Amino acid sequence: MNSSEGEELVREANEVSPEKLFSECCDIQSKASSTLGTDLELHLYSLKTLPPALQQWAFNLVKENLYDEYVAAKDTGWSDEDKQREMTEPNARYIVVNTMGGDARPVGFVYFQFTMEESCDDKDEVKNDEDEDEGSEESGEDVQIPVVYCYELQISASYQHCGLGTHLMSLIEELGRRYHMLKCMLTAFKSNTAALNFYRKRGYEIDGISPSNHLPPRRAARISYEIYSKVL
Numbered sequence: 001m002n003s004s005e006g007e008e009l010v011r012e013a014n015e016v017s018p019e020k021l022f023s024e025c026c027d028i029q030s031k032a033s034s035t036l037g038t039d040l041e042l043h044l045y046s047l048k049t050l051p052p053a054l055q056q057w058a059f060n061l062v063k064e065n066l067y068d069e070y071v072a073a074k075d076t077g078w079s080d081e082d083k084q085r086e087m088t089e090p091n092a093r094y095i096v097v098n099t100m101g102g103d104a105r106p107v108g109f110v111y112f113q114f115t116m117e118e119s120c121d122d123k124d125e126v127k128n129d130e131d132e133d134e135g136s137e138e139s140g141e142d143v144q145i146p147v148v149y150c151y152e153l154q155i156s157a158s159y160q161h162c163g164l165g166t167h168l169m170s171l172i173e174e175l176g177r178r179y180h181m182l183k184c185m186l187t188a189f190k191s192n193t194a195a196l197n198f199y200r201k202r203g204y205e206i207d208g209i210s211p212s213n214h215l216p217p218r219r220a221a222r223i224s225y226e227i228y229s230k231v232l
């Protein structure tokens with residue numbers, strides 16, 4: 001697949017309405033082995049259909065779950081403005097899990113996008129520390145491929161370890177397959193060992209474009225995150 005074919009697939013996937021994507025999720029759920037509890041339901045939104053109060057709730061949940069990790073990461077830090085901007089990109093899609101009944105409320109979500117991402121699978125071409133000058137981080141033959149990128153996966157503390165994270169990742173992976181994306185990708189802090197174990201158990205590996213796979217070791221060590229991916 002060349003880059004323009006990939007871009008066309010991403011463009012088509014981004015044009016799919018939230019209603020159509022939601023019906024695909026229902027279809028995937030009906031065939032999936034992992035099931036959502038009977039007291040929980042899904043909603044799917046594009047940025048345009050995401051209610052502002054829900055967007056604020058999602059932002060607050062990221063902050064509640066990961067603020068300390070961001071602050072501890074000297075190369076990123078936490079910025080309300082940057083995170084708000086990141087979470088309101090035009091092609092954003094959200095799948096939100098809600099409780100049902102009288103006190104219906106959101107308890108977890110995944111924020112993803114269909115997008116083009118760099119691909120560099122030549123993991124052997126890691127630079128030496130001697131190459132540490134600016135602009136020396138490129139290695140291998142970089143191409144762009146269509147991916148489903150998981151920007152946030154966040155579950156409220158009292159609903160963690162109930163299978164929701166697994167369920168939401170399975171959904172976006174299957175949506176990715178249906179729309180011919182080649183990989184599912186995500187970025188995670190090296191310090192977030194619980195999340196890293198979670199992703200590794202679900203088949204994710206450090207991607208070729210991740211710092212530790214293409215930067216000199218000393219530079220890679222100063223970066224707080226890795227990029228993980230799973231071939232779809």
Ligand SMILES: CC(C)(COP(=O)(O)OP(=O)(O)OC[C@H]1O[C@@H](n2cnc3c(N)ncnc32)[C@H](O)[C@@H]1OP(=O)(O)O)[C@@H](O)C(=O)NCCC(=O)NCCS
Nearest residue numbers: 065153154155160161162163164165166187188195198201
């Ligand atoms: C990391 C995170 C997304 C995982 O989501 P989750 O809903 O807790 O994950 P799951 O419940 O699907 O799976 C977690 C574990 O619970 C277990 N589990 C699932 N259902 C269970 C149940 N009914 N009872 C007990 N354990 C259960 C799973 O087997 C899994 O264990 P394993 O990884 O050893 O296989 C979630 O913990 C979270 O939001 N963390 C804070 C934010 C964060 O770090 N996000 C990721 C940023 S990169």
